[in-house]
Amino acid sequence: xxxxxxxxxxxxxxxxxxxxxxxxxxxxxxxxxxxxxxxxxxxxxxxxxxxxxxxxxxxxxxxxxxxxxxxxxxxxxxxxxxxxxxxxxxxxxxxxxxxxxxxxxxxxxxxxxxxxxxxxxxxxxxxxxxxxxxxxxxxxxxxxxxxxxxxxxxxxxxxxxxxxxxxxxxxxxxxxxxxxxxxxxxxxxxxxxxxxxxxxxxxxxxxxxxxxxxxxxxxxxxxxxxxxxxxxxxxxxxxxxxxxxxxxxxxxxxxxxxxxxxxxxxxxxxxxxxxxxxxxxxxxxxxxxxxxxxxxxxxxxxxxxxxxxxxxxxxxxxxxxxxxxxxxxxxxxxxxxxxxxxxxxxxxxxxxxxxxxxxxxxxxxxxxxxxxxxxxxxxxxxx
Ligand code: GLA
Numbered sequence: 084x085x086x087x088x089x090x091x092x093x094x095x096x097x098x099x100x101x102x103x104x105x106x107x108x109x110x111x112x113x114x115x116x117x118x119x120x121x122x123x124x125x126x127x128x129x130x131x132x133x134x135x136x137x138x139x140x141x142x143x144x145x146x147x148x149x150x151x152x153x154x155x156x157x158x159x160x161x162x163x164x165x166x167x168x169x170x171x172x173x174x175x176x177x178x179x180x181x182x183x184x185x186x187x188x189x190x191x192x193x194x195x196x197x198x199x200x201x202x203x204x205x206x207x208x209x210x211x212x213x214x215x216x217x218x219x220x221x222x223x224x225x226x227x228x229x230x231x232x233x234x235x236x237x238x239x240x241x242x243x244x245x246x247x248x249x250x251x252x253x254x255x256x257x258x259x260x261x262x263x264x265x266x267x268x269x270x271x272x273x274x275x276x277x278x279x280x281x282x283x284x285x286x287x288x289x290x291x292x293x294x295x296x297x298x299x300x301x302x303x304x305x306x307x308x309x310x311x312x313x314x315x316x317x318x319x320x321x322x323x324x325x326x327x328x329x330x331x332x333x334x335x336x337x338x339x340x341x342x343x344x345x346x347x348x349x350x351x352x353x354x355x356x357x358x359x360x361x362x363x364x365x366x367x368x369x370x371x372x373x374x375x376x377x378x379x380x381x382x383x384x385x386x387x388x389x390x391x392x393x394x395x396x397x398x399x400x401x402x403x404x405x406x407x408x409x410x411x412x413x414x415x416x417x418x419x420x421x422x423x424x425x426x427x428x429x430x431x432x433x434x435x436x437x438x439x440x441x442x443x444x445x446x447x448x449x450x451x452x453x454x455x456x457x458x459x460x461x462x463x464x465x466x
Contacts, residue, residue: 085466088136088197095148095156096195100138102224106217106463107132108208109258110291110425111416112267112282113383114361116391118252120312120354121273121327123361126254127282127459128262131202133213134466137194137221144193147176151200161193166246175211178246179218182238185245188228196221203453206293207422211247212255215239216463220260224465232260232462233275249302250309251418262462269365273327280365282459287373288430292405292440293453296397296421305418308350308393315347328354353390357383377412377427384414384424393419400447401440402426408439 085103092101107128114124140146143161149172157173159165164177164184176196183190198217204210219235222228230238239256243249252272261268266279282289316328322342323335328351336351343351360379367375384402388394394402398415405413405426413426428436437454444452 084134088134088199091150091199092136092138092195092197095197096138096146098138098195101136101195101197102138102221103134103136103466104217104221104463105132105134105466106213106220107259107262107460108202108210108213109255109262110208110289110423110457111254111258112425113357113364113380113414114254115357115383115387115414115416115419116308116393117329117354117357117361118254118270118272119250119309120316120329122329122354122358123365124252124254124270124272125267125280125361125365126258126270127267128258128462129202129208129457130460131200132259133198133200133202133210133217135196135198135217135221137196137225139225140193140195142193145176145180145196146193147173147196147198149198149200151198151204161190164246172214174247175214175242176218178242179215179222179238181246182241183222183228185241186238188226188230190222190226194225203293203455205297205422207417207419208291209255209259209417211243212239212259213463215242216256216259220463220465233257236260236275248306250306258462260462262460264461265459267368267459269361273329280368282368284373284427285371286430287377287411287427288433288456289458290410290426290428290433290437291416291423291455291457292401292426293423293455294397294401294421294444294448295450295452296395296448304393304420308391311347311350312354315343315351318342318347319351329358331355349390349392353386356386356390360386373427374411377410380412380414380425380427381406387415387419391419395420397421397448398424401444401452404440404443404447405436408436408443410436
């Protein structure tokens with residue numbers, strides 16, 4: 084891949100002196116919608132993602148070229164970081180430069196950048212975090228910014244929060260940056276302490292299934308959930324003096340039922356129970372209890388469906404058909420409202436289950452899902 088990237092760099096920019104990088108996609112195993120509520124999350128990086136090659140320039144101009152997105156140059160000046168709805172993917176590049184400038188990290192010159200991805204777009208596997216992390220690591224190296232993985236993850240989150248306008252947590256950026264082959268990352272989003280947990284599923288395979296449901300309203304619905312959680316915290320904080328929703332107990336929530344609307348009550352219940360499930364699932368994995376782990380995944384989906392209401396018909400059908408076909412656990416992953424589910428499937432039943440799910444889902448929804456047998460991989464790095 085390195086040679087191919089250098090060749091492309093030469094074709095597009097007439098130079099071969101770039102540094103080459105890879106930045107993965109991510110999938111979250113469990114701990115959904117609680118990274119902005121102080122909870123534990125359990126994602127891993129994947130083996131597909133975004134490749135890039137970069138070289139500095141003498142002036143203050145940034146040239147970007149993406150094989151996948153535009154097949155044409157996009158040019159802007161370092162001090163002209165204006166969002167462009169016609170080239171939304173470039174906003175992530177501008178966003179990285181914006182947060183670096185806001186935090187006084189000096190990017191002294193412009194650069195030529197070529198990127199090329201091999202991950203499914205719009206599938207909710209964090210193509211945006213993959214791109215943000217790619218550029219953050221490139222610029223950290225090129226301009227000797229000396230930023231740690233945690234600092235880079237927080238900057239990636241800041242791109243989403245203050246430039247793109249999504250109130251996301253830092254799970255995606257952290258997973259992409261800190262990923263490790265064969266390991267998941269059990270991350271405490273309140274402290275950013277984390278533990279690598281081996282993901283050896285034995286006779287089972289982690290299968291990601293793309294619903295291909297368009298995630299059109301994702302950002303606005305996502306921000307709506309964020310606001311609901313803020314509102315609930317505003318009511319509950321003075322009562323229990325807990326810093327975030329995931330620190331509350333179910334007993335405390337039940338005792339304050341009268342203070343909350345039904346919707347807010349269910350949102351908080353999801354946060355508290357998802358936090359418990361995430362911790363419990365990591366213990367099950369430690370004990371090599373794959374079935375126990377998989378059952379907790381399914382319970383997480385039910386909570387995201389009934390209490391947090393971020394699934395939708397397509398994801399619900401996909402989970403239920405995958406379970407009916409023989410998966411031992413399945414749940415939506417990521418922001419929801421479309422995108423992918425994950426499932427745990429016996430390796431020797433993989434083909435049979437894929438055939439069956441493909442048929443049942445297509446009959447019910449009208450278009451085919453896609454299947455990716457994925458493997459936990461390393462985080463963003465130079466190649
Ligand atoms: C998106 C966000 C993450 C996280 C998930 C839901 O992927 O970017 O920060 O909140 O949704 O768990």
